[in-house]
Amino acid sequence: xxxxxxxxxxxxxxxxxxxxxxxxxxxxxxxxxxxxxxxxxxxxxxxxxxxxxxxxxxxxxxxxxxxxxxxxxx
Numbered sequence: 001x002x003x004x005x006x007x008x009x010x011x012x013x014x015x016x017x018x019x020x021x022x023x024x025x026x027x028x029x030x031x032x033x034x035x036x037x038x039x040x041x042x043x044x045x046x047x048x049x050x051x052x053x054x055x056x057x058x059x060x061x062x063x064x065x066x067x068x069x070x071x072x073x074x
Contacts, residue, residue, distance in 0.1 A: 026052035029067035
């Protein structure tokens with residue numbers, strides 16, 4: 001049997017431009033490195049970002065700060 005091969009570009013979906021505006025806002029600190037993040041981590045960040053809009057401003061700021069720190073590590 002031949003197995004379908006996944007192109008490397010498929011492994012890092014979704015692309016930044018495929019995110020909703022609210023997802024882009026929530027994940028904005030990750031925008032510069034988004035293309036290099038693997039799919040499982042992207043899914044994790046997307047799950048974390050789901051409630052971003054309902055968080056108090058202080059929590060949103062803290063979350064963005066942590067994302068910036070994480071992006072700087074990778």
